Amino acid sequence: MEYEPVIGLEVHVQLNTKTKIFCSCSTKFGSEPNSQTCPVCLGLPGVLPVLNREALKKGILAGMALNSRISQYSKFDRKNYFYPDLPKAYQISQFDKPICEGGYVEIEANNKKKKIGITRLHLEEDAGKSIHSEDPARNISYVDLNRTGVPLAEIVSEPDIRSGDEAYEYLQKIKSLMKYIEASDCNMEEGSLRCDVNISIRKKGASEFGEKVEIKNLNSFKAVRSAINYEIERQTRMIQYGNKIHQETRLWDADKNETYGMRSKEDAHDYRYFPDPDLAPVILDSAFIDEVKKELPELPDEKRERFIAQYNLPQYDAGVLTSIKQLAQYFESVVEKGADPKKASNWIMSELLGKIDDAEKIDAFPVTAEMLAGLLKLIKNNTISGKIAKKVFDEMIKTGKDAETIVEEKGLKQVTDTAEIGSMIDRVIENNPKSVEDYKNGTKKALGFLVGQVMKESKGKANPQMVNEILVKKLN
Amino acid sequence: MLYKYNFEELALLLERGEVRSVDIADSFLKRIQNYDKKINSFITVDEEKLYLQAEESDARRKKGGELSRYDGIPIAVKDNICTKGIKTTCASKILENFIPPYNAAVYEKLKGSGFILLGKTNMDEFAMGSTTEASFFGPSKNPYNTEKVPGGSSGGSAAAVSANLAPAAIGSDTGGSIRQPAAFCGVTGIKPTYGRVSRYGLVAFASSLDQIGTFGNCVDDAALLLSVISGYDKRDSTSIDVEVDFHPEKLRDDLNEIVIGVPDEYFKGVSEDIRNNIEGKLKELEVNGAKIEKISLKYIDYAVPVYYLIATAEASSNLARYDGIRYGYRSDAASTLDELYSKTRSEGFGKEVKRRIMLGTFSLSSGYYDAYYLKALKGRTLIIEDFKKAFSKVDVIITPTTTTTAYNLGEMINDPLQMYMSDILTISANLAGIPGISIPAGLDREGLPIGLQIMGSHFREKKIFGLAAIIEKICEPIHPEI
Numbered sequence: 001m002e003y004e005p006v007i008g009l010e011v012h013v014q015l016n017t018k019t020k021i022f023c024s025c026s027t028k029f030g031s032e033p034n035s036q037t038c039p040v041c042l043g044l045p046g047v048l049p050v051l052n053r054e055a056l057k058k059g060i061l062a063g064m065a066l067n068s069r070i071s072q073y074s075k076f077d078r079k080n081y082f083y084p085d086l087p088k089a090y091q092i093s094q095f096d097k098p099i100c101e102g103g104y105v106e107i108e109a110n111n112k113k114k115k116i117g118i119t120r121l122h123l124e125e126d127a128g129k130s131i132h133s134e135d136p137a138r139n140i141s142y143v144d145l146n147r148t149g150v151p152l153a154e155i156v157s158e159p160d161i162r163s164g165d166e167a168y169e170y171l172q173k174i175k176s177l178m179k180y181i182e183a184s185d186c187n188m189e190e191g192s193l194r195c196d197v198n199i200s201i202r203k204k205g206a207s208e209f210g211e212k213v214e215i216k217n218l219n220s221f222k223a224v225r226s227a228i229n230y231e232i233e234r235q236t237r238m239i240q241y242g243n244k245i246h247q248e249t250r251l252w253d254a255d256k257n258e259t260y261g262m263r264s265k266e267d268a269h270d271y272r273y274f275p276d277p278d279l280a281p282v283i284l285d286s287a288f289i290d291e292v293k294k295e296l297p298e299l300p301d302e303k304r305e306r307f308i309a310q311y312n313l314p315q316y317d318a319g320v321l322t323s324i325k326q327l328a329q330y331f332e333s334v335v336e337k338g339a340d341p342k343k344a345s346n347w348i349m350s351e352l353l354g355k356i357d358d359a360e361k362i363d364a365f366p367v368t369a370e371m372l373a374g375l376l377k378l379i380k381n382n383t384i385s386g387k388i389a390k391k392v393f394d395e396m397i398k399t400g401k402d403a404e405t406i407v408e409e410k411g412l413k414q415v416t417d418t419a420e421i422g423s424m425i426d427r428v429i430e431n432n433p434k435s436v437e438d439y440k441n442g443t444k445k446a447l448g449f450l451v452g453q454v455m456k457e458s459k460g461k462a463n464p465q466m467v468n469e470i471l472v473k474k475l476n
Numbered sequence: 477m478l479y480k481y482n483f484e485e486l487a488l489l490l491e492r493g494e495v496r497s498v499d500i501a502d503s504f505l506k507r508i509q510n511y512d513k514k515i516n517s518f519i520t521v522d523e524e525k526l527y528l529q530a531e532e533s534d535a536r537r538k539k540g541g542e543l544s545r546y547d548g549i550p551i552a553v554k555d556n557i558c559t560k561g562i563k564t565t566c567a568s569k570i571l572e573n574f575i576p577p578y579n580a581a582v583y584e585k586l587k588g589s590g591f592i593l594l595g596k597t598n599m600d601e602f603a604m605g606s607t608t609e610a611s612f613f614g615p616s617k618n619p620y621n622t623e624k625v626p627g628g629s630s631g632g633s634a635a636a637v638s639a640n641l642a643p644a645a646i647g648s649d650t651g652g653s654i655r656q657p658a659a660f661c662g663v664t665g666i667k668p669t670y671g672r673v674s675r676y677g678l679v680a681f682a683s684s685l686d687q688i689g690t691f692g693n694c695v696d697d698a699a700l701l702l703s704v705i706s707g708y709d710k711r712d713s714t715s716i717d718v719e720v721d722f723h724p725e726k727l728r729d730d731l732n733e734i735v736i737g738v739p740d741e742y743f744k745g746v747s748e749d750i751r752n753n754i755e756g757k758l759k760e761l762e763v764n765g766a767k768i769e770k771i772s773l774k775y776i777d778y779a780v781p782v783y784y785l786i787a788t789a790e791a792s793s794n795l796a797r798y799d800g801i802r803y804g805y806r807s808d809a810a811s812t813l814d815e816l817y818s819k820t821r822s823e824g825f826g827k828e829v830k831r832r833i834m835l836g837t838f839s840l841s842s843g844y845y846d847a848y849y850l851k852a853l854k855g856r857t858l859i860i861e862d863f864k865k866a867f868s869k870v871d872v873i874i875t876p877t878t879t880t881t882a883y884n885l886g887e888m889i890n891d892p893l894q895m896y897m898s899d900i901l902t903i904s905a906n907l908a909g910i911p912g913i914s915i916p917a918g919l920d921r922e923g924l925p926i927g928l929q930i931m932g933s934h935f936r937e938k939k940i941f942g943l944a945a946i947i948e949k950i951c952e953p954i955h956p957e958i
Contacts, residue, residue, distance in 0.1 A: 039578045043797045045571065045679040046558045046580060048712050078793050080840075082817055089796030143801070272840035274849060277684035277790055279713050 002204040005232045007161035011174055013153045013184045014192035015058045021125050021151035022049030029190050033144035041149035043087030048278050055151035058183040059123045060292045062153050063100030065177040065299055066118045070289050074099045075281040079271045085128035085143050095273040098122035107169040116170050117158030126150040164225035171221045176300050180325045188220050195224055201235040211245040215259055217252045227252040231259055303328055311341035317349060327359045333369030339376040366400040375403035388412050388460055415462045425471050428453045439475055478503035479640045483697045487545040497530040497548025504550055504594055507641050511958055516616045517636035519555045520563050521595035529592035547590025552642035554633050555596040556603055558677040559583050566679050567611035568601045570798045570805045570824030580677020582688050582705045589704050594642050598632030601826045603653055603681040605629050606895050607888055610828045619956035620924055624882035627657030634661040637691045639958050644701050645691040650681050651783055652902025654689045655914035659877035659927020662916040662954045664698045665691045669934050670909035671716035674709030680794040682787035685906040695944045696724040722938040727945050731764050737771040737870030742901055749920035750876045754928055757917055760950050771866050778855045783903040784896055785839050785852035792836030856907050863908045867933040872943055875901055877914040877927030911937050915944050917951050925954060
């Protein structure tokens with residue numbers, strides 16, 4: 001019997017607005033606990049929420065990036081539950097009328113394109129953070145409410161995902177999209193992207209779903225993939241041996257690489273959702289939606305196709321260059337400054353990406369797009385060879401100087417003077433009679449050796465093509 | 477005798493330099509010291525801060541820098557409106573020592589016009605009740621008869637104004653909590669249109685129904701004070717930007733164009749004295765040129781169940797934040813988190829509040845939501861439509877404010893259903909969000925005040941005040957003997 005997993009993801013993305021979703025406190029990460037709070041986000045008696053327009057806009061942009069329908073009527077609801085880091089004892093969220101419905105993202109799985117459906121995107125406020133003392137004897141918990149009220153977009157996928165790898169690709173895509181539209185930093189370590197997994201197993205080809213298990217406490221994309229792989233195995237084994245899967249919530253233990261049960265369905269909360277009477281429904285006219293749409297930048301898929309068409313790049317290269325917005329921008333600037341697109345792409349892919357930790361911060365890279373274009377120009381007009389160019393590039397990173405200056409200062413200019421090359425060749429012929437002999441006897445390999453010797457003699461600066469030509473002439 | 481004057485008279489005395497703010501404050505403070513042991517209308521009176529505020533006002537005026545004509549007049553504020561640095565208890569044990577770090581929008585506006593805080597008034601805990609008996613600080617008494625309740629939940633504000641312990645007061649009205657105590661205590665009380673006054677800083681009971689309003693010993697005072705606290709506030713998403721057009725000097729007093737609707741349904745079950753009184757007033761108005769038209773508000777029977785489902789549902793969520801974690805009362809008998817919640821809330825809330833939290837929690841629970849809460853919302857829509865239809869034919873609606881005059885202390889406390897039913901004439905205005913005023917129309921055979929209610933369409937406070945000022949003139953003035 002063959003089984004297949006059915007997987008859906010719930011992704012919480014922190015929207016990177018300057019202020020919180022219902023008050024004007026800062027959203028900055030990592031500040032002194034409880035320093036970014038006010039009566040509103042502290043939930044003091046008598047306070048009222050006011051929706052942050054920026055959060056609304058970013059939510060709409062996010063929905064557009066996911067190909068969702070933007071609701072002209074949506075509303076906020078209260079999700080009621082008690083927890084020390086939830087000051088009002090309810091979270092303002094959206095229940096039955098989310099801001100965005102439907103949609104999809106395209107991922108690549110097993111070299112094939114696949115659409116993963118989006119059920120909805122809704123806006124809500126984040127809760128605070130409970131920090132439990134690690135010393136069991138002290139038995140103290142602390143609450144930090146800086147995060148309380150930071151805007152979140154919850155993105156719920158359709159159960160279209162079939163493997164850990166697909167889930168991983170889906171998350172990469174969501175992250176790339178959110179970064180493209182500058183809606184979120186999507187930093188899992190800082191909690192600006194969080195992901196819960198819903199997973200069940202069924203007989204392959206069946207149309208009904210199995211009992212679903214929710215996995216929480218996933219703190220990296222890799223953890224999501226590993227947890228799914230673990231859970232697929234666990235559930236399949238259970239079913240194979242005739243056991244039933246029970247609806248439950250399980251937590252991922254990253255150290256042990258396994259999931260474990262946290263609470264069963266019977267303990268599930270009744271959140272008593274109802275419309276928040278403090279907030280009017282959000283009614284958007286098409287003019288406003290069109291206005292927001294104008295802010296939607298070219299998205300990675302479109303950009304990739306354009307790069308293929310416009311710059312004649314291979315699919316793979318275009319994919320890498322467009323996965324990060326800043327990188328794509330950098331590439332286009334290099335081309336704009338006169339570089340050949342394919343050469344620019346090759347240089348970025350094989351040289352530059354190996355020298356930079358975070359391609360999103362390419363704007364802070366010492367070699368600007370203009371400087372790289374300058375370097376490529378020197379190769380093109382034979383001022384330096386490709387090999388020397390790599391050295392020059394390293395020097396550019398180190399010093400921040402442009403290629404021309406470095407070539408000038410270090411005297412790296414390619415030697416193209418026939419007489420100069422000729423005299424170097426003469427010296428090499430004189431010093432390597434054995435190889436000259438071999439060549440004349442038909443050992444073609446010897447030519448390569450002699451060229452190498454000439455290049456060495458020139459400290460790599462001689463034009464290799466000219467060396468080759470003149471050497472062959474002199475030997476014959 | 478300064479405690480007997482209205483705003484205009486006090487403003488004139490201050491303007492002419494005949495009295496200082498300190499004198500006025502002193503006059504009311506002496507009254508409070510002498511009579512409030514009996515009435516119990518205040519929870520907090522901070523004498524030091526009161527004199528300080530009065531001195532500041534006098535200094536402003538001396539330099540010609542008074543904030544308004546009324547700079548230096550003291551006002552009583554219901555204890556569910558946040559006052560920075562001054563206890564705001566909601567008459568609850570759970571907030572017994574709560575000192576807000578911020579001011580309610582309403583209090584900011586009062587301060588902005590130079591009004592000074594006389595004290596915080598007693599109320600039913602979290603504004604849940606119709607008698608002010610559900611106060612952690614003990615019941616307030618009716619100045620007309622201290623065996624009787626002053627009504628509620630703004631009973632302290634109404635009683636203080638009635639007994640001249642304050643020239644005017646701020647209250648809140650979720651289902652009649654200004655109009656009913658105004659009627660019981662023989663003063664004027666207005667609940668304006670929902671959205672007219674910012675709720676920012678009003679401790680929420682039922683957010684879609686709560687509205688702040690004013691009490692005065694005359695229509696002009698209630699109108700003036702309301703004009704001071706009205707206006708759009710960006711911190712309250714339900715506040716609406718509409719012109720404040722009802723300053724006392726702008727009120728019309730012409731009966732000839734006005735059409736008054738009288739709904740039969742609002743006279744059913746009303747005591748004979750009240751019915752006769754209100755009908756008498758209507759006749760007099762007709763004689764003086766008003767057009768009286770019978771109308772029907774047929775959904776009144778649904779008003780009480782609809783109201784108590786919506787109000788308790790919202791309350792169950794609004795009051796969830798009092799959990800003992802960050803502020804307010806915390807039980808020290810708890811050893812787990814769940815116990816901390818349940819013990820704090822069991823010990824910190826009074827009986828009526830707990831009853832309403834339970835009711836609201838139930839009606840929002842999955843499986844019951846559609847049958848109760850959702851159905852109530854539909855009922856509310858019908859009531860709104862009912863009023864819309866009525867106001868397409870008439871300018872205002874006149875009814876009694878209450879079915880009876882003030883009850884005996886203790887009479888309602890063990891019969892919550894009877895108490896809920898007694899709100900029947902006032903709660904529809906909250907459900908529809910329309911303004912309503914209660915003005916004193918005379919006394920019943922027991923010598924207890926009778927309230928006449930005028931309701932108008934959204935933001936038609938000016939019409940209501942205008943008519944109220946006329947009716948005020950045809951009613952014999954009443955005063956309690958204390």
